[in-house]
Amino acid sequence: xxxxxxxxxxxxxxxxxxxxxxxxxxxxxxxxxxxxxxxxxxxxxxxxxxxxxxxxxxxxxxxxxxxxxxxxxxxxxxxxxxxxxxxxxxxxxxxxxxxxxxxxxxxxxxxxxxxxxxxxxxxxxxxxxxxxxxxxxxxxxxxxxxxxxxxxxxxxxxxxxxxxxxxxxxxxxxxxxxxxxxxxxxxxxxxxxxxxxxxxxxxxxxxxxxxxxxxxxxxxxxxxxxxxxxxxxxxxxxxxxxxxxxxxxxxxxxxxxxxxxxxxxxxxxxxxxxxxxxxxxxxxxxxxxxxxxxxxxxxxxxxxxxxxxxxxxxxxxxxxxxxxxxxxxxxxxxxxxxxxxxxxxxxxxxxxxxxxxxxxxxxxxxxxxxxxxxxxxxxxxxxxxxxxxxxxxxxxxxxxxxxxxxxxxxxxxxxxxxxxxxxxxxxxxxxxxxxxxxxxxxxxxxxxxxxxxxxxxxxxxxxxxxxxxxxxxxxxxxxxxxxxxxxxxxxxxx
Amino acid sequence: xxxxxxxxxxxxxxxxxxxxxxxxxxxxxxxxxxxxxxxxxxxxxxxxxxxxxxxxxxxxxxxxxxxxxxxxxxxxxxxxxxxxxxxxxxxxxxxxxxxxxxxxx
Numbered sequence: 001x002x003x004x005x006x007x008x009x010x011x012x013x014x015x016x017x018x019x020x021x022x023x024x025x026x027x028x029x030x031x032x033x034x035x036x037x038x039x040x041x042x043x044x045x046x047x048x049x050x051x052x053x054x055x056x057x058x059x060x061x062x063x064x065x066x067x068x069x070x071x072x073x074x075x076x077x078x079x080x081x082x083x084x085x086x087x088x089x090x091x092x093x094x095x096x097x098x099x100x101x102x103x104x105x106x107x108x109x110x111x112x113x114x115x116x117x118x119x120x121x122x123x124x125x126x127x128x129x130x131x132x133x134x135x136x137x138x139x140x141x142x143x144x145x146x147x148x149x150x151x152x153x154x155x156x157x158x159x160x161x162x163x164x165x166x167x168x169x170x171x172x173x174x175x176x177x178x179x180x181x182x183x184x185x186x187x188x189x190x191x192x193x194x195x196x197x198x199x200x201x202x203x204x205x206x207x208x209x210x211x212x213x214x215x216x217x218x219x220x221x222x223x224x225x226x227x228x229x230x231x232x233x234x235x236x237x238x239x240x241x242x243x244x245x246x247x248x249x250x251x252x253x254x255x256x257x258x259x260x261x262x263x264x265x266x267x268x269x270x271x272x273x274x275x276x277x278x279x280x281x282x283x284x285x286x287x288x289x290x291x292x293x294x295x296x297x298x299x300x301x302x303x304x305x306x307x308x309x310x311x312x313x314x315x316x317x318x319x320x321x322x323x324x325x326x327x328x329x330x331x332x333x334x335x336x337x338x339x340x341x342x343x344x345x346x347x348x349x350x351x352x353x354x355x356x357x358x359x360x361x362x363x364x365x366x367x368x369x370x371x372x373x374x375x376x377x378x379x380x381x382x383x384x385x386x387x388x389x390x391x392x393x394x395x396x397x398x399x400x401x402x403x404x405x406x407x408x409x410x411x412x413x414x415x416x417x418x419x420x421x422x423x424x425x426x427x428x429x430x431x432x433x434x435x436x437x438x439x440x441x442x443x444x445x446x447x448x449x450x451x452x453x454x455x456x457x458x459x460x461x462x463x464x465x466x467x468x469x470x471x472x473x474x475x476x477x478x479x480x481x482x483x484x485x486x487x488x489x490x491x492x493x494x
Numbered sequence: 495x496x497x498x499x500x501x502x503x504x505x506x507x508x509x510x511x512x513x514x515x516x517x518x519x520x521x522x523x524x525x526x527x528x529x530x531x532x533x534x535x536x537x538x539x540x541x542x543x544x545x546x547x548x549x550x551x552x553x554x555x556x557x558x559x560x561x562x563x564x565x566x567x568x569x570x571x572x573x574x575x576x577x578x579x580x581x582x583x584x585x586x587x588x589x590x591x592x593x594x595x596x597x598x599x
Binding site for chain 2: 039081098123133258278
């Protein structure tokens, strides 16, 4: 607390000395700037900690410290006439956030993250509007008593990005939570509408530098809300990992734009970190699907096949073999190494816990069990890893695509649960396939493949048939993922 | 601070973000999103200024609503990240000739 009280004292001193000079713009106190800088550095450490699970929790603590420094500094350096109201607002929001964080099921993380993104977007819009209504408080008045031109551009951009983040995240939330169909909704001429709206926002922001009227900022907000909505509705369920990452990035840019308006280093550093983070995750997701970012944003690819029914071709008449839980239990019990490939279907069926029990039973029989995770498995980056961690699977038994793909040739059993496109060999061989070029697991090299699927009718999100179904060494286990694994566990325990 | 100094901080922070995020292990990408969510709510600073400063009652109320939204994110984001990170455990190495497993370091 010594530092903080020194901060307050230092601020007051500078305020007295510089007050006459800084009539229009706010006094910039070096101590205050330093405190925000420290907060920004704490946030860098927060992300740095995530380089390994061992250091990650320490990183999260840095994040909390950084946030505390930023909030306390702000409160100490401004009028605190409305402190009770502020405390009540923090208590209400904090209480809601804390309860949600405690209660949320891990399978629901994608929609929770989308919902949180929408709040950041909305907060950015509110701050932008507040800065417009009370520019003096934010120190953005010029010598003529109007908002400076640079600040107006920053304000317009911040509000626009915030609005897009808000409405886009609301749609993403509704799609991920299943409150809205995951199927792409294609409006005719939507590219023209989107580009036109975007151009209108840019022109209005430019005009805002000349005219400080209320209608301009209101129109920018409204148009940006619409564009966020239009941007996300044509994007299908399978592309959701990219969308969630992209909105993550937008929420960062919104915070950064507000940081520019407020000349606040903590906000600028954080905004840049979050913006970069979301952009990199989007890039990783796109690369893992061999799709360009533009084609994802253009939308229309992949409906919501969580129920096991994509659009397009039904399974062909080629012969396939049906296996039973006993077959799977017997073969895996005899195996030296089993690789389990989970996908979104595992999350839908909530099968992660029974799956971990299965690995325990197999390990007791001396079988080497590994998990293989594709970057786009699930509905957000790292979704499968969290679910497996929740089920107490040690993280050093979980491997990324490139680290494990060479092992399938020495693997006795590949066990596919709720995944489909990520094991489709057409991605390697069939140039006409929509998923051609996507990196996939070489399950065809394993001696035996078990493929849990609800029925033969459904195909993956991409709507393409999968040759793995018809391989000699493949046995299809047609059932709900959780029930099938439970039966396998029963057979293994006998 | 003039615009160029702020822009310099921003550009440098983008580079820092680029390198730091690439070093994040893919297994922790979901916690990464949750924690970036929490820290991007540093936007609460703007909402606090709006709520604290006199001058515009409308701005004060917008600020207070902004504080509520950002607080949901801050508390929710950090708490859910903490909850997730607590679940990531290393394999317990069975200690030879001892009953209890030893936690890997």
